[in-house]
Amino acid sequence: MCFYNQRRFACGDWSWTSFAHRCNYEYRTGETCGMKLVNVTENESSLCRLCEKIETKFRRRSAEMDRLNRWKRDGSQLPASIAKTQHAIMELDQEIRQLQRERDDRRKALC
Template structure:
């Protein structure tokens, strides 16, 4: 049961930090026993990388949706561009769902 620092993000997610202290169970120099316990928790005001990726993809999706709405207001002349943006919106939505699923699985695994 070796001790590691912990990083806690504003979104509630966390990550292991640097090694902090060795336990009494491991006597070999430079080795750890494999069991991780929290030594200190560092609160970080930023979001985790996964939440940042989701936020970026949501902004891109919203920009594409606004672009499609603008083209429709202007008369819907740019059919090919509207189709391409529609495809891109669907791809972004799929990527967002995948990232949110990864975040849920990560949070579910923490509870075990």
């Protein structure tokens, strides 16, 4: 039951930051007992690293979709360019799903 500071992000995710102080149960010098308790919570106005990556991928996907829709509407691009853009959108979707799964797994974990 050693105490650590905690950082809570705007998205609801959190992370451990610095060590605050040792509990009375650990008798060895320089050691911690292994149990982490929150000493102080520092609220951040920014998103966590994973949420920032997800938002970046969503913005890129949106730009690709806008470009694809414009090309289809105007008929100004070659079919190869359209296929390449569709492939890029599918890859972005897969990366977004992977990052969301990673974020959900992290939120379910205790430490």
